[in-house]
Amino acid sequence: MPKMKTRRAVSKRFRKTGKGKIRRNHAFMNHNLEHMQKRTKRKLRKSEIMSKNDVKRIKQLIAYK
Incomplete structure (x- = not known):
């Protein structure tokens, strides 16, 4: 089975922390x-931890990051 591809647009917007949580920047x-x-x-300058509902979907898109 071939490797999954990392979605480049998603990998530029999100990053993992040391414990595996997903960080995101604010809009606006x-x-x-x-x-x-x-x-x-x-307040909008700081990044934030993603909600648990979205984490599973984002982790699939940035599989190797």
């Missing part, structure tokens, strides 16, 4: 930032 940080509060922008 590309443009039109002048109307946002500083506090909101500061």
Whole structure:
């Protein structure tokens, strides 16, 4: 059976932590930032752990990362 291919677009958006959890970046940080509060922008800068519902699907897409 052939190897699974890593989805390149997904591998650029998500990464695994040391314990195998999946980290992601927040949305809404590309443009039109002048109307946002500083506090909101500061919170969106940090990455976040994916919810358990989506982890299984993402792990299949980044199998070898």
